[in-house]
Amino acid sequence: MTHLTVTDDQGFGPASGLKPGQSAEQRVLASHDDNTHVLIWKTEGGTFGSDGSAYGETFVVLSGEATITLEDQAPVALREGSVFHRPLGTPNVLDIPGPFRKLTMVVLAPQT
Numbered sequence: 001m002t003h004l005t006v007t008d009d010q011g012f013g014p015a016s017g018l019k020p021g022q023s024a025e026q027r028v029l030a031s032h033d034d035n036t037h038v039l040i041w042k043t044e045g046g047t048f049g050s051d052g053s054a055y056g057e058t059f060v061v062l063s064g065e066a067t068i069t070l071e072d073q074a075p076v077a078l079r080e081g082s083v084f085h086r087p088l089g090t091p092n093v094l095d096i097p098g099p100f101r102k103l104t105m106v107v108l109a110p111q112t
Contacts, residue, residue, distance in 0.1 A: 006040055006062055006103055015041060017054065022046055035108040042101040049093045056088030057106045064100030069093045 015024035024043035031037045040062075052071075061082045068084060069075040071091040078084060086092055088109055 006101075012040075012042070015043075017050070019049075022048055024048070035110065037106045037108075039104055039106065040101065041104055043096055043099075045096045045098045045100065047093065047095050050091065052086070052088065052090040052092060053109060055106050055108045056086055056090070057104050058083070058085045059102040059104035062101040062103055064096065064098060066094055066096040066100055069095075 010027075012025040012027045015026040018024060022043075023046060024041060026039045026041045028037055028039045041059075061078050061080055061084075063080055065080075066078045067075045068078060068086070069092060070086065076084065088107065
């Protein structure tokens, strides 16, 4: 059994997949294989977008607030305790006004 604390700031490194001007950090908690990872992701705020092709994810907001907009859908407000699933291949924009932290399970697209 492994005991993890999701609120401490030890062991974080730069988040992967960031575009210029974006700032976020992540700490990988567990990896099942090369395609499935559980991690803590945090940022001080910003706008993060993806065409969705690289990964899908299910996450729980640990702290902060955000709005996520999936392609052709109404924005969804997220706050502490919100659970959200974004399927692989779904373009999205995540707007975060201030400090934000989530526990996420990421499933990467299979490599062909």
